[in-house]
Amino acid sequence: MHPLVGIIMGSISDWEYMKGAHEVLKDFGVPHEVKVVSAHRTPERMYEYARNARKRGIEVIIAGAGGAAHLPGMTASMTTLPVIGVPIPTKHLGGVDSLYSIVQMPAGIPVATVAIGNARNAALLAVRILSIKYSEYARKLEDYEKALKEKVDRMNEELRKEVENGI
Structure with missing residues (x-):
């Protein structure tokens, strides 16, 4: 099956954070692709990727970028597909710069955004x-949410035992 999700990032150094998205999609069995598509170093590639993603069967794009973080917004400006921006932590500002860049898109160019470095979400x-x-x-998401609840239930049981034992 062709990829349904495109994971793009501005640099290979972003992979440290973006591989979490790959792992989640793999666990859910979602066909996806991963590419470096820099808004600044390869703008033609970014343009081509965004313009042709739907034609190739992509239904959602996850775009990670640090610093100026133009990749998610520029990609969103060239496609009607949903784009989810992942702010990548940066050396000097910790990713707040990336977050601000992604969330400050002008009216008419929506980009969903997750927490800094949280490609899993x-x-x-x-x-x-x-x-x-x-x-x-949808069924796999229900199973995932059930597993999360069970994990919290186990934590509460462990905590209860510690409190009762005076530890």
Whole structure:
């Protein structure tokens, strides 16, 4: 099956954070692709990617970028697909610069945004978007949420035992 989600990033150094999206999509069985598409160093590639993503079967784009973080917004300006921006932590400002760049898009150019460095949540949001059309992802999301609840239940049981034992 062709990729349903495109994961793009401005540099290979962003992979440290963006691989979380790949791992989540892999766990959910979502076909996806991963590419370096720099808004500044390869603007023609970014343009081509954004303009042709829908034609190639992509339904959601996850775009990670640090610093000026133009990739998510510029990609969103050239496609009607949902774009989820992942602010990448930066050396000097910790990713706040990236976050501000992504969330300050002008009216008419929406970009969904997740927490700094949290590509895993970007992938979960992509799966939720896909679950509208693909019921198998809705079922997998229900199982995922059940597992999260069970994990919290186990934590509470462990905590209860510690408190009761005076530890």
